[in-house]
Amino acid sequence: MQKKTLAMVQTDLRRLEAKELPLPSIGHDDALLRIEACGICGSDYEQFEGVLRTPMPVVPGHEPLGTIAEIGDGAAKRWGVDVGDRVAVETMIACHHCSTCRDGRYHLCPTRRIYSYIPLKDSPGLWGGYAQFMYLDPHSILHRVDPSLPAHLAVMFNPLGAGFRWGVEIPETRPGDRVVIMGPGQRGLACLLACLEVGARQVIVTGLEADEKKLGLAREFGAHATIDVENENPGRRIQELTDGHGADVVIDVSSYATEPVAQALDVTAPGGRIVLAGTKGFKPIPDFVSDKVVLKEISIRGAIGVTSSGYANAIRMLESGHTPIERMHTHRFDLRDAELAIQTLAREIEGEESIHSCLIPE
Ligand SMILES: [Zn+2]
Ligand SMILES: [Zn+2]
16 A cells, blocks of 8 residues: 555645645554545635634645545444445544533534644644545544445535535424525535425525526526525515515525625514524624514524534435436546635636535546
């Protein structure tokens, strides 16, 4: 087996360098993953830019899919996998012993670590998916994935997992529900697919004029209607489309924009549920009228990250082959082109519109 791996290392803000790093020796309880694909997340851009605080140098990439290259006996027994098995890796490394973890909220564990945010200097350094190989900590959670799926599709377990947790699990979306999804990016589209999968009666997706292509894809995926919020009045349109009932579930996955949060209060039906999953750069929300929450008994829940049930539902849906999700895959890049991949996602490359993209090491 080779002794070194190629990894893309973030050495400064907006700077990724290709480096040869030594492969660690694997013990009884850990493993080494050979990366097949690593999804590019919106937060990867924020890490690249420094909007999200990041240690440096660091190997980014927290949406890895790969095969087990080496594994200790203890880890093989605990995870039920062996060399050659294909797995999806969860982003969070939690302690699994504190009261938060024991309550089932391990993604909020106060001592959790997140792949791609652990510095290179913390041995063995290979904590991110922008590499040929990644270290698997003993506290990792893995999911087996059918090896016959193409890697660029299998790696969508991550956004689709968010679709199930944010779109279905948290708001308890049921058959017959009317759903509004604010923001047509990969997470919004994944929420759409998850809501349709559980039998939502009506799903409406909103976006900007520049999101025309994504809104078109939403309609292809089965959205009952889409709304361009810059050229239409979303409040009025949602009332019309739902026959004056409003939405049972509203999911905000738009980033930075504050209007969708205030608007959600108007379009939510009495007793409805709102999920806030898009971050706003810590801006306060103008026009947030809490009386609307009181009078309609609206439930508002935040959503950050994905837990095992969301990933499991996503992988089951991908393996079933009956999801059109592959149509939102727009770009795949070689590992060495990680900078280009991030810039493409951030619309910094003229003429390129990315929805789902990933790195595939050669
Ligand atoms: Zn992510
Ligand atoms: Zn914990």
